[in-house]
Amino acid sequence: MSLVGARVVRKEDPNLVAGRGCFVDDLHPDGTVFMMFAGSPEAHGKITAIDVREALETPGVLGVWTAHDFAEFPDLPQGADGFERPVLARDKVRWMGEPVAIVVAEDRYVASDAVNAIDIQVEPLPAVVDVLAAAEGDEALLFEDHGSNVITAVPANDDLERELAKADQRAHLEVRNQRCAAAPIEPMAVLADWKPDGLTMWATVQAPHHLRNQLAAWLDVAQSDCRVIAPDVGGGFGSKIVWYPELFAAPLLSKQLGRPVKFAQTRQESMMQMTHGRDQAHSLDVGFNRDGTITALRMVVSQNLGAYPDPTGLGLPVLTTWMAAGCYRIPKVSVSFRTVVTNTNPVAAYRGAGRPEAAYSVERLVDLVARCTGIDPAEVRRRNFVPPGAFPYEVPHEQAVVYDSGDFGQALDMCLKLLDYDAVKERRARQRFDPEAPLVGIGLSSWLEIGGFGPNGSLEGFGHLGSWESAHVRIQPDGSALVFVGSSPHGQGHKTTYAQIAADALGISFDSIRVVHGDTEAVLQGVGTMGSRGVTTAGVAVHNAANLVLDRAKKIAAHLLEANTADIEVSDNAFNVRGTPGRAVAWSDVAWASYQPLSLPEELTAGALEERLYQETPNFTYPSGCYGCVVEIDRQTGEVDILKYVVVDDCGTVINPLLAEGQVHGGVAQGIAQALYEAVDFDADGNNLTPSFLTYLVPSAAELPDFTAGRASTRCPNNALGAKGIGESGAVGAPPAVVNAVMDALADFGVDHIDMPLTSEKIWKLLQVAEQ
Amino acid sequence: MSRHRVALTVNGQDRTAEVDARLLLVHLLREKLRLTGTHVGCDTSNCGACTVLLDGEAVKSCTVLAVQADGRTVTTIEGVSGPFDGRSAVQEGFRQEHGLQCGFCTPGMIMAATDLLRRAPDPAPQSIRQNLKGNLCRCTGYEMIVRSVRWAAEH
Numbered sequence: 001m002s003l004v005g006a007r008v009v010r011k012e013d014p015n016l017v018a019g020r021g022c023f024v025d026d027l028h029p030d031g032t033v034f035m036m037f038a039g040s041p042e043a044h045g046k047i048t049a050i051d052v053r054e055a056l057e058t059p060g061v062l063g064v065w066t067a068h069d070f071a072e073f074p075d076l077p078q079g080a081d082g083f084e085r086p087v088l089a090r091d092k093v094r095w096m097g098e099p100v101a102i103v104v105a106e107d108r109y110v111a112s113d114a115v116n117a118i119d120i121q122v123e124p125l126p127a128v129v130d131v132l133a134a135a136e137g138d139e140a141l142l143f144e145d146h147g148s149n150v151i152t153a154v155p156a157n158d159d160l161e162r163e164l165a166k167a168d169q170r171a172h173l174e175v176r177n178q179r180c181a182a183a184p185i186e187p188m189a190v191l192a193d194w195k196p197d198g199l200t201m202w203a204t205v206q207a208p209h210h211l212r213n214q215l216a217a218w219l220d221v222a223q224s225d226c227r228v229i230a231p232d233v234g235g236g237f238g239s240k241i242v243w244y245p246e247l248f249a250a251p252l253l254s255k256q257l258g259r260p261v262k263f264a265q266t267r268q269e270s271m272m273q274m275t276h277g278r279d280q281a282h283s284l285d286v287g288f289n290r291d292g293t294i295t296a297l298r299m300v301v302s303q304n305l306g307a308y309p310d311p312t313g314l315g316l317p318v319l320t321t322w323m324a325a326g327c328y329r330i331p332k333v334s335v336s337f338r339t340v341v342t343n344t345n346p347v348a349a350y351r352g353a354g355r356p357e358a359a360y361s362v363e364r365l366v367d368l369v370a371r372c373t374g375i376d377p378a379e380v381r382r383r384n385f386v387p388p389g390a391f392p393y394e395v396p397h398e399q400a401v402v403y404d405s406g407d408f409g410q411a412l413d414m415c416l417k418l419l420d421y422d423a424v425k426e427r428r429a430r431q432r433f434d435p436e437a438p439l440v441g442i443g444l445s446s447w448l449e450i451g452g453f454g455p456n457g458s459l460e461g462f463g464h465l466g467s468w469e470s471a472h473v474r475i476q477p478d479g480s481a482l483v484f485v486g487s488s489p490h491g492q493g494h495k496t497t498y499a500q501i502a503a504d505a506l507g508i509s510f511d512s513i514r515v516v517h518g519d520t521e522a523v524l525q526g527v528g529t530m531g532s533r534g535v536t537t538a539g540v541a542v543h544n545a546a547n548l549v550l551d552r553a554k555k556i557a558a559h560l561l562e563a564n565t566a567d568i569e570v571s572d573n574a575f576n577v578r579g580t581p582g583r584a585v586a587w588s589d590v591a592w593a594s595y596q597p598l599s600l601p602e603e604l605t606a607g608a609l610e611e612r613l614y615q616e617t618p619n620f621t622y623p624s625g626c627y628g629c630v631v632e633i634d635r636q637t638g639e640v641d642i643l644k645y646v647v648v649d650d651c652g653t654v655i656n657p658l659l660a661e662g663q664v665h666g667g668v669a670q671g672i673a674q675a676l677y678e679a680v681d682f683d684a685d686g687n688n689l690t691p692s693f694l695t696y697l698v699p700s701a702a703e704l705p706d707f708t709a710g711r712a713s714t715r716c717p718n719n720a721l722g723a724k725g726i727g728e729s730g731a732v733g734a735p736p737a738v739v740n741a742v743m744d745a746l747a748d749f750g751v752d753h754i755d756m757p758l759t760s761e762k763i764w765k766l767l768q769v770a771e772q
Numbered sequence: 773m774s775r776h777r778v779a780l781t782v783n784g785q786d787r788t789a790e791v792d793a794r795l796l797l798v799h800l801l802r803e804k805l806r807l808t809g810t811h812v813g814c815d816t817s818n819c820g821a822c823t824v825l826l827d828g829e830a831v832k833s834c835t836v837l838a839v840q841a842d843g844r845t846v847t848t849i850e851g852v853s854g855p856f857d858g859r860s861a862v863q864e865g866f867r868q869e870h871g872l873q874c875g876f877c878t879p880g881m882i883m884a885a886t887d888l889l890r891r892a893p894d895p896a897p898q899s900i901r902q903n904l905k906g907n908l909c910r911c912t913g914y915e916m917i918v919r920s921v922r923w924a925a926e927h
Contacts, residue, residue: 009867016875017863017882019809019849026808107803109794185813185821185910186876234811234876235910267814491874491911658870662916666873669913693818693908700905701914706897730913 003500003510004721007658011495011515021232024189024202025264032191032260033062035250036111038101038118039272040093043129043343043686044140045122047091050101054117060110062257064118065102065249067091073252076243077214078311078463080151083143085308085346087245093122094142094307095343096686097272099245104253104261127343127686131281131304135340142307142341149341151309154321156298156336157397160285163296163332167287171368176755177357179279179304179680181690182350183698184490186234187270188244192251193260198225199251206236207528208488210464211247212520218248223520230518233490237670238349240490241530242275242310271691275313276680277350279304280320280357286365292373292380299324299361301337306346311462313347314339319354319450322401326362327408327448327624328384333397343686349530351670351731355449363445363736367743368752377740378416381446385409388714401450404716404724406624408446411648411712415444415626418646418708424630432748438632438641441745445627447733451532451651451725452621452716459527468614469537470524473502473545475553475609477595479573479588480512483546486526487538488518492727493659494534498542500655501721505546506553507570508587524612532623532725535655540719541615548611552604556590559601621716621724625649627668629737633745638764640676640742642705647733650712652724660726665707667730673699674731675738679757697757778842782807783851791838798822800838801848809849809879813908820907823880823887824848830887832906849879852886861924862886871920873911881907885921894925 015021052064067090075084089100100120105111128140134149142149164170191202199221205211208230216226233240246263254261265273280303287296303317321335366384370377385408386393393403424442431437453459459467470486483502485494499513506513516522527537550570557575558565567578575590577583593599594609628646633639647664654660677697681689690696715722735756742758743751749770754762779788782805789804801807801824812834813821822834825847833846854860862885865871872878881904888895888903895903900921901914909917 010870012875013867013872014857014859016872016878017859017866018852019807019879021809021875023808023811023876025812026802028803028806108799109792183910184874184876185819185908186811186874187813232875234813235874237910267816267819493873662870662873662912665913665915666911667913670910692816693814694816698818698908698910700908701901701917702905704901704914706915706918707913 003503004655006500006656008496008500008510008656010493011499012493023186023232023234024191024204027191027202029193029260032262033104033106033257034108034111035102035104035253035261035263036115037099037273038103038115038120039097040089040100040122041120042093042122042124043096043127045093045124047089047093047100047120048123049121051119052101055103055114058110058114058117060106061114062104066100074218076245076248077218078243080309080314082146083151083309087249095345096688098307099273102249104257129342129344129682129686131279131302131340131342134342135302135338140343142343151305151339151341152314153338154336156334158334160296160298160332160334164285164287164298167295168289169372170285170287171372173284173364173368173753175282175284175361175364175753177278177280177360178756179276180350180674180678181271181276181680181696182237182239183696184235184237184239187265187267188246188274189264190246190250191260191262192254194251194255198227200227200229201251202229202231203247204233204240205230206233206240206488206490206530208518209486209520209526210241210528213465214243214463215248215251219251227521230488236490237351238277238353238530239274241528242348267693268691271696272688275310275346275348276306277347278357279347280317282361284361284365286369288369290373292369292375292383294328294330294369294384296332297325297330298334303337303339304344304347305339305341306344307341308346309339309341310346310348312349312353315462316354320358322398323355323358323448323450324362325395326359327386327406327446328362329386329390331396333395335397344682351667352449352728355728356732356735359445359447359449359732360736363447363740364753367740377444378412378421381412381444382409402619403622404619404718405714406622406650407712407714408624411624411626411650412446414710414712415628415646415648418710419628419630419644435635438634439745441631441633441741443629443737443739443741443744445733445737445740448622448624449728449732450620451623451728452536452617453531453533454620455617464527465525466527468616469527469533469541470614471538471541471545472524472612473542473549473610475549475591475594477592479508479586479591481506481508482514482516483542484516484523485538485542486523487529487534488526489529492529492534497535497655497659498539501539501542502546505543506550507573509573532727534727535721535723536621536719536725537615537617539655539723540721541613543720544615545611545613549609552608553590555601555604556593557585560585560590560593560599617719619718623651623724623726623729625712625729625733627733627737629741631741631745633742633763635767638760638767640758640760640763642672644708645705646708648710648712649726649729650714651726651729652714652716653722655723661709663726664730667728668707668734669699669704670731671734672704672738675735675756675758677757776839778838780841780843781845783847793839795838796834797836797838797841798833801833807848807850811876811879813877818908819877820884821877821880823883823907825883825887830884849882852882861927862889865920865923869916869919869923871912871917877907877909881909881917885924889924897922
């Protein structure tokens, strides 16, 4: 039986459900001391004094460090030239909470006391938090020498004004894709233990080798003496591939103090110190004919980078503009963007990273076209889809973007069927003029995203060693297998997924395969888990490496059985000779023989059943799908209730439907949360108004619906598994379905758009205005 | 700061510790008794990752002082077991229905679900959602957690 495609429960779970997982803060070597940051009390200003005397006098405090203690060390890696982020704020602070000083103490309580005792004097400067205000004004300049808050600007080749004017009709929309926090339930945590023979660092990160590479260079030590381990990682969603200061300061202080140094954020610290995601403003124009066909699209993106340009932050609008046209064949597309610093947390990847913003805008526009033309939104989508025969499809505005495969109509049809589209439309009509009944709205989202990062060159720009992923398959002498992968998970279930792939390829039972990841000393080299790449890179690497091992195992089996290699088949932990029942040798015997030169055919040597592979990939993948949402809105309170949420995904080959379903649910939950609840807010002075789960509203089980799932499937033509990836799909596709549904419900109230999150307060106010 | 001696029963064992008055129960469990299955995910009692049973009822151990647990009985995730290869029905349900991904919220979620099933052995899905709203999960979107708890109710 093939395990690829089978619903297999996870190898990870017996530990995790028993409380026997191992997260960074669970580790506590003897002598561990605790490190904590003192953050800036102002969003913008000049540091005039840092008084640490009282902190130093606190019993149990080992020391306090400020920027000048790091003078001999570089700024954090991969900053943009001239805009590098220091380990600790130097002279100037650029967002509230920016780390200014470090305390190390015997435990976290004492460290907290000492942090509170540090007096950081800041002469405030005007602050700016809004991306458009920062781009267009100059009263608050984060980097004075630069003379502007705009860091990069990529103009349009052609603003398409003529094409837009030529269309039967045109429409304009300004949207904000609000700032969100990834908010993994495990905040950042690091444990650094620098012993005389080298550094071992446990960190809750998505890419341990990537960190090892940067950290060894920063510390100026050999990579061989710098071991990074990502143990169990409690969620990441893009926020744990960022160069946070604790990743560099903790090992250094461990060396200085001769003690293991632990850093483990509180939630408030996490909200104030970790990067945020999204935060784009879009100015959108669309030209279309009376029949609903879209002829031209213009997208102008302003990306809020926060206080310092993060390399992935700088890349976000690139991905957004690449995906501007979504799954539609729009002949003329104009894109441009600028990236802008503000007095807020730095912005980096958050699940989807640039693609949710694109999907949101184009899906809002398609609904606007439907509204303007009076054509059903489903029909407008259908009339504009890239047709199934057009793949590979190169978008008109960006050569790097070649959609691999898809059948957007198939996904839409299935979504409409699962929604029971005609019936819900009837219900909407019935309740429309009944003041006693809630308003009903229906929203669709035909989304497309980029996964499978990526082809050579795509990740190197972000400082990665490569864009490949590694797999290393080793058959043990007893016929069990170890599979080492460079992709290190944060909840995805790599131990299960890759074991399924390896079991199918090797003919070794799932239970006899152990997947190893997350340790730079155990795993060859690796890139990491992000960009929906786990299956399409590492999974394909495991598949291909396992097949190479199997080829050699068959030669050994043939040698032992005195048969032709071509006649050897493998199944159920044994090699058989085709057409000769009973002539068989167990995998364990082949494995044992593989380490005994006297048992091997001439062309093989001991240890032959081991393969190391750096899997390259020729193109990105393009997961797609259609989501549908039905909402009811309470006319008295403005509260949105999701009656039905349909998810139809096309991720190509599914390795494990249980885990794929989990990925979609989790992503959709984050997307619904963005649509209805979550926003990181700052006041005009840069005070973070949402530094906790009391104010940053991560939804609970009570707020979220059950999902009705269907599946479309088009194979990815560019890898051996035919897989496209599914990690980010839900977060990309979900918000526009919800917002389109709410705007549909409010269609009679004379408003084309309100920005996320669509809180009951915003909707209630709108209903009040309409009533008057 | 005043120091206090606390004596409590944790997972069936008598334990004592010398603690500061301000020490939270979760830190007593994690750092003094080295029971690290109970996690901390927030500082405002919203996330529920630290949920344990105190005298049989679910509490958020980040909101209980260690001294308040003096003389009482605490059950943590390490103290949960049952007939499913050593796992309780709730633990096994989470495994069978993929009720966890990263696993960080899971111990608290399992303790809250265990408490729910003690009070209501056969809860409807909507009731499960309402009763678990004090526990946040960022990975699963909750539907599979609801299914996990239903699995436990049915076994």
